[in-house]
Amino acid sequence: YYPETDSISYTTLSRFPPVKLLPPSQRKRILVTGGAGFVGSHLVDRLMVLGHEVTVIDNFFTGSKTTVSHWIGHPNFEMVRHDVVEPFMIECDQIYHLACPASPPHYQFNAVKTIKTSFMGTLNMLGLAKRTKARFLITSTSEVYGDPEVHPQHEDYWGHVNPIGPRACYDEGKRVAETLTYGFQRQDGVDVRVARIFNTYGPRMNPADGRVVSNFIVQALKGEDMTVFGDGTQTRSFQYIHDLIDGLIALMNSPESRPVNIGNSDEFTIGDFAELVREIVEKVQDEDGVKRSRSVNIIYKEIPTDDPQKRRPDTTRAKETLDWQPKWTTRMGLEEMIRYYKAKMEEGSL
């Protein structure tokens, strides 16, 4: 029991990170689906530290209990093994709906399950939002723009998606999830938020999940060849996880119900990005006195089907309506991420 008070202090239950002591009128009951995944676990950390009550539901397909295990036993935290394809009942004020595999090898592993997760999972969570009158935020993706013909991508662009290709389970899944979201808004008055997230990286990203940032860093740290798919001229822009979490929380608590791009607009060709990762890995290794006989090689492999040629967010809307813009440069974020993986490697868990 926390007494009703306007003063904010911090509570330290010795074995947990300190959290804000919020008066009950400000403390929200927040459901995070997919909260044991990479993005979800960082969001959970932030919401907990801000003093809210957080419930995670996750089926642990790509996530892991260890990402949020530091909160287990805290009175403000609960975790339930649950698949969002099945309905879930809870009283809550806000729902962050993240549950969905996000890396191409994972979401293509069982394409039908990915579509079910996007469609039925979102339907179930919107039903819950309707019943509880909770505000609902879905983490959509830049993939709704497909292989874009407009550059950079603004929220008003309708996209260019192959509906039957190997990426369609994810791209079309998120597109229909957005359609459902706005259907519930129009028909049932559900209070919705839609974040279109662009490529994001950071600590706790599963090193084996196949995405380019984790692949390149792990390869360079281990002295293995770095694998560029295609000729490396395709582009992406990479946002650091803490910027994304700032953006998601700002969006949830803003009045903006249109889709909002959240991403970093520093665009790299994948070839240049491989060189940048190699350079920063070598800098970190040199600083730490790690012996290296030579620079790792960059090799070229076949490009996956339907791999988008270019991608960069237009983040004007986020800046104007949320007063949000990224604070982490790609260099700063990569250095943090490299140090994190390097420490994991040294303790033998990578």
Ligand code: NAD
């Ligand atoms: P992730 O794979 O690390 O996390 C997804 C989480 O959802 C995992 O914990 C997984 O176990 C859980 N999950 C998957 N299917 C589920 C189901 N049916 N029921 C319950 N839980 C389920 O991925 P992430 O990078 O943390 O992505 C989180 C969200 O952000 C996803 O919705 C993704 O589409 C979106 N997103 C991420 C990025 C990115 O670059 N990381 C970019 C665009 C969009």
Ligand code: UDP
């Ligand atoms: N990529 C690469 N080497 C890898 C993994 C990915 O060159 O080891 C490329 C991939 O083909 C794509 C880009 O990097 O062009 C980003 O891939 P990722 O899977 O991280 O994200 P997405 O394609 O969903 O943007």
